[in-house]
Amino acid sequence: MSETDESAANESAPVEEAETIDEEPSPAADDASTDESTEADLTELVKDDPEAHTGDETDRYAPLEVEGLRKEFGGITAVDDVSFDVEEGTLTGLIGPNGAGKSTTFNLITGMLDPTAGTVRFNGEDVTGLQPHEIANRGLARTFQIARELEEMTVLENMMLAPKGQVGESLWRSVMPVTRGAVRDQETEQLERVWEVLDFFEIDHLADEYAGNLSGGQRKLLEMARALLTDPDVLLLDEPFAGVNPSLEKRLLEHIHELRERGYTFLIVEHDMDLIMNNCERVIVMHQGRILKDGTPAEIKESEEVIEAYLGGEV
Numbered sequence: 001m002s003e004t005d006e007s008a009a010n011e012s013a014p015v016e017e018a019e020t021i022d023e024e025p026s027p028a029a030d031d032a033s034t035d036e037s038t039e040a041d042l043t044e045l046v047k048d049d050p051e052a053h054t055g056d057e058t059d060r061y062a063p064l065e066v067e068g069l070r071k072e073f074g075g076i077t078a079v080d081d082v083s084f085d086v087e088e089g090t091l092t093g094l095i096g097p098n099g100a101g102k103s104t105t106f107n108l109i110t111g112m113l114d115p116t117a118g119t120v121r122f123n124g125e126d127v128t129g130l131q132p133h134e135i136a137n138r139g140l141a142r143t144f145q146i147a148r149e150l151e152e153m154t155v156l157e158n159m160m161l162a163p164k165g166q167v168g169e170s171l172w173r174s175v176m177p178v179t180r181g182a183v184r185d186q187e188t189e190q191l192e193r194v195w196e197v198l199d200f201f202e203i204d205h206l207a208d209e210y211a212g213n214l215s216g217g218q219r220k221l222l223e224m225a226r227a228l229l230t231d232p233d234v235l236l237l238d239e240p241f242a243g244v245n246p247s248l249e250k251r252l253l254e255h256i257h258e259l260r261e262r263g264y265t266f267l268i269v270e271h272d273m274d275l276i277m278n279n280c281e282r283v284i285v286m287h288q289g290r291i292l293k294d295g296t297p298a299e300i301k302e303s304e305e306v307i308e309a310y311l312g313g314e315v
Contacts, residue, residue, distance in 0.1 A: 069118035151212030
């Protein structure tokens with residue numbers, strides 16, 4: 001059993017999900033253009049340059065560029081000369097067996113670990129070695145294999161922490177009569193955005209529930225919703241479907257595809273081969289810390305070296 005499966009198995013009793021997870025997807029999830037009254041307009045959820053999320057697949061550039069990335073732990077090389085880029089508005093899969101270096105690569109990209117060598121560039125800027133919050137503030141957000149919600153805070157409180165540039169984080173602005181009004185106005189605006197995102201991810205009914213009481217699938221939804229509130233250009237999702245039931249997995253995929261169609265960029269680590277092959281337009285295969293193959297799902301399926309080293313047979 002993998003680390004993620006053990007985590008899902010050992011969770012405390014989840015909040016009842018029957019009302020929201022076992023329902024058939026609403027018509028809005030199948031045809032967003034015909035039911036605008038029930039679907040949150042994501043162009044209002046992020047205060048970002050609207051041209052940066054047009055979904056136009058022409059003239060794409062690569063906001064995320066990784067070159068010669070290497071990480072050594074003592075005498076062990078976990079990531080060895082890894083280079084790839086992720087094009088804007090795409091859904092890219094990163095696969096490989098346990099120990100291939102996928103999560104370590106994520107940690108190097110997002111500042112959780114410092115690389116031994118190599119460069120990470122985001123939107124043309126060298127972000128190698130920056131702190132995680134500095135990278136997130138530049139528009140590169142991530143989720144984790146095991147959701148890292150603040151368990152003793154409610155879902156709503158978790159969400160309110162996510163937006164960037166909160167003037168209320170400054171103590172003197174919060175207490176000075178001259179600036180308190182601006183703090184209240186911003187919090188009111190952010191609260192409206194939070195409720196819209198909660199509604200989009202269909203967890204608004206859990207707003208007052210403590211995050212520690214959520215099921216594994218609900219925590220995945222919360223973490224993705226919270227990441228969206230940071231106004232990201234690129235989202236790195238580390239095994240977002242692990243330990244999630246099929247009904248909730250379908251909902252998560254619908255949300256990801258809708259966001260991708262609006263121009264958001266995704267890099268996803270996932271062990272479910274069928275899911276990656278059926279949903280990603282490009283797949284990067286890692287093996288023993290190196291890039292083994294980079295191509296379309298069809299090319300990955302036909303690669304003998306991938307089949308021998310990782311798949312162990314036909315896909």
